[in-house]
Amino acid sequence: HYSAALCHLSNISYRLGEPMPLGTRSKAAIDDMDLAEAFGRFEEHLANQVAELKAPAKALKSIGASYQMGPKLAFDPKNENFGSNEKANALLTREYRAPFVVPAEV
16 A cells, blocks of 8 residues: 555656756755755666667757656645645546446545
């Protein structure tokens, strides 16, 4: 349950995010030390992949390659929501089609 929940919560942040051109960092990726460290590993991984493919990093920028950067979300596990973040809360569930309806209370 926890592993699946983490994937779903990450996907919500991704879906709320915006494309960022390669070579740029959002304010969040600069201010948050853990995120900055993870982002550095991401950039290193990309650089290694580009080197293996024999394509310069500038080529990726020139074709408009980008990554999706979502907002940092604070999840309340007790209430199972994102507090006052209505956009994120709206993505926690959806309208189900019959007969595959998930009951509000189990």
